[in-house]
Every structure is written in C-alpha cells, then in structure tokens.
Amino acid sequence: MKTINIANGPQNASAIIQGCMRMPALTKEEGAKVIDTAYECGINFFDHATCYGNGEAEERFAQAFPLTGIKREDVYIQSKCGLCFDRNEFDWTKENILASVDDSLRRLNMDYLDALLLHRPDLLFEPEEVAEAFDALEKAGKVRFFGVSNLMPMQIELLKKYVRQPLNINQLQLSLEQSQLIDQALYMNNKTTELSVSRDGSALDYCRLNDITIQAWSPLQFGMFGGTFIDNPDFPELNKALAEIAEREKVSKAAVAIAWIMRHPAKMQTIIGTMDPQHIKDACDAVKVKLSHQDWYALYLASGKFLP
Numbered sequence: 001m002k003t004i005n006i007a008n009g010p011q012n013a014s015a016i017i018q019g020c021m022r023m024p025a026l027t028k029e030e031g032a033k034v035i036d037t038a039y040e041c042g043i044n045f046f047d048h049a050t051c052y053g054n055g056e057a058e059e060r061f062a063q064a065f066p067l068t069g070i071k072r073e074d075v076y077i078q079s080k081c082g083l084c085f086d087r088n089e090f091d092w093t094k095e096n097i098l099a100s101v102d103d104s105l106r107r108l109n110m111d112y113l114d115a116l117l118l119h120r121p122d123l124l125f126e127p128e129e130v131a132e133a134f135d136a137l138e139k140a141g142k143v144r145f146f147g148v149s150n151l152m153p154m155q156i157e158l159l160k161k162y163v164r165q166p167l168n169i170n171q172l173q174l175s176l177e178q179s180q181l182i183d184q185a186l187y188m189n190n191k192t193t194e195l196s197v198s199r200d201g202s203a204l205d206y207c208r209l210n211d212i213t214i215q216a217w218s219p220l221q222f223g224m225f226g227g228t229f230i231d232n233p234d235f236p237e238l239n240k241a242l243a244e245i246a247e248r249e250k251v252s253k254a255a256v257a258i259a260w261i262m263r264h265p266a267k268m269q270t271i272i273g274t275m276d277p278q279h280i281k282d283a284c285d286a287v288k289v290k291l292s293h294q295d296w297y298a299l300y301l302a303s304g305k306f307l308p
C-alpha cells in the first residue's frame, strides 16, 4: 500500500481509507471481515462520522474490531461531527462538538480519535467556540489531529484565525463523474460551459498551498449519492475507457477509477465505501496501476468532458 505523510498529522497513513458509512448494514462478523480485509490490503485508516447510521456505524465497528485482533495503536481512527440529521441542523457549537466526540468514543469503545473533522459547515458557526472545543479535546487527550470536510478556503481561513491546532485534512467529493474540484480550473472564464463555475473557492489549490491533505470521498459515485458508475450502462464511454486500461493493467475498473484520483499530484487519500471484501481488494489494486499523463486525460474525456 502506498502511504502518505499528512503535514503535522498522521504519518504513514494509507493512501486508501476504508470508509465506514455503509457498515450499519453488516453483522459484527461481516464488519470484522471488512476491517480484516482492508488491513491485510494495507489500509490503516478508517473513516467514521457521528451521523453514519445515526451512530450505528461506530457501534458496529466497535463490535467488529476486537474480532480482528488488530491493535488499536496500529490504525488511525477518524470521525466527523457537526452534521445532525436527527435534529435537521448542522451544529458546530462547543457543546455539540464536545458531546459528539464523547458519544463517538463511547460508541467506538476507544479512548481517543486520531483525527476529528468538522463534517459540513454550520452556517451559524462561531470560530472562537470551535477553538475552545478543540483546545479542550486536545488537552483531554481525546483527539490527536483536527481537520474539516466539505469546507471552502475562506471558511478554513476564518477557523484558522482562532483555532491553534493545524487543520491538516479537508474531506471533499471527487470521482471521475463528480470532478468539479478539478474541472473549474480547466474551463476558467468560459461562459459556454457550466464546468467553468467555481463552486468551492479553489479548494484544490488552496489545500495544496497550505499542506492540507484532501481525502476524496465517494470515488466511484456519480452525482451526490447517485450510485456507482462502475458497470453502469448510463456511462458507456467511461466504462469502455476504464475497461481498456483495466485489461492492460490486469486490475478491475474500480482500481483504475481510484488510480485516476491517485495519479493527481495533490497526493490525496481516497476513501472507499464498499463493504464487499472482494471489492476492497479490487480497489486496493489501484496502487499497482501505472497511468500515463495521456491515460489520465483519456479517462477524464471519457467521463464526458472536453478540452477547451
């Protein structure tokens, strides 16, 4: 497995992260198989959120983890807070951040998180309160590193004015079919296409300039949660291009789609979500794939883009 050193953060972190959003659907034995398979493939980083299954993902992980025999200190466990579906609001108050971490630790049956991310912006957030919460969590030894998710550069700057800890992770959506993070730079100033619209304040360049590691979520999905484009008849050109490279590299199409993210020089981590052990192995083959400069563009074009 390829590893990544996150600046001022987790070192030797696997370039592929196992996301646990879909874990509530599993038994604890199935959950253990997912964790074991991922770990055997070299994944040492697991992503959670308080809202996944309304806490059930963290609970299932805690039931499954002891069955694997993996030591707590040999893996990075990350969770996210602030997205409160149960209350129909986003909440970055100090009170909620502190309570969420305590809830996550109780559900995970662990005494610290390696990383805590603020999941999506609370439009009413007060950075001074976030700073107080982070200080308290760091002082109590409950969280080692801090970051954000789905956050625009200026919101990160606002946080940084008050928060003392480095914010070294931004979790953002990126796949061949959901590639606006990359598109906007290519089509800049082009009135004829929606692809030129800057929707994230140049988050990609900002993160690279500030040594913030991007964790690309939903690498095989189209739309927000449209489903996967792999083997999906609605994406014939893309599947054809993926299949050609997959055959050449002797890996799956999913591996090629993930390798396309890894080929980008921003040194991102990719968060996979499958709960199928064979699909986890297939995804991890991404690290073996050698994509040329031209391969990368061929896949990009096959996903429906054009060169301006």
Ligand SMILES: NC(=O)c1ccc[n+]([C@@H]2O[C@H](COP(=O)([O-])OP(=O)(O)OC[C@H]3O[C@@H](n4cnc5c(N)ncnc54)[C@H](OP(=O)(O)O)[C@@H]3O)[C@@H](O)[C@H]2O)c1
Pocket (backbone or CB within 6 Å): 018, 019, 020, 021, 022, 047, 048, 119, 149, 150, 171, 172, 217, 218, 219, 220, 221, 228, 230, 231, 252, 254, 271, 272, 273, 274, 275, 276, 279, 282
């Ligand atoms: N920060 C955020 O706002 C945010 C939002 C969403 C997700 N996330 C994180 O990102 C993680 C990944 O999200 P995701 O599950 O949407 O990512 P994903 O890996 O893009 O999608 C997983 C889906 O793709 C399918 N799939 C995987 N490999 C396949 C293959 N070889 N062939 C066919 N289908 C395949 C899976 O089906 P099978 O189960 O059949 O393999 C599953 O339905 C989550 O667990 C979570 O940790 C973060």
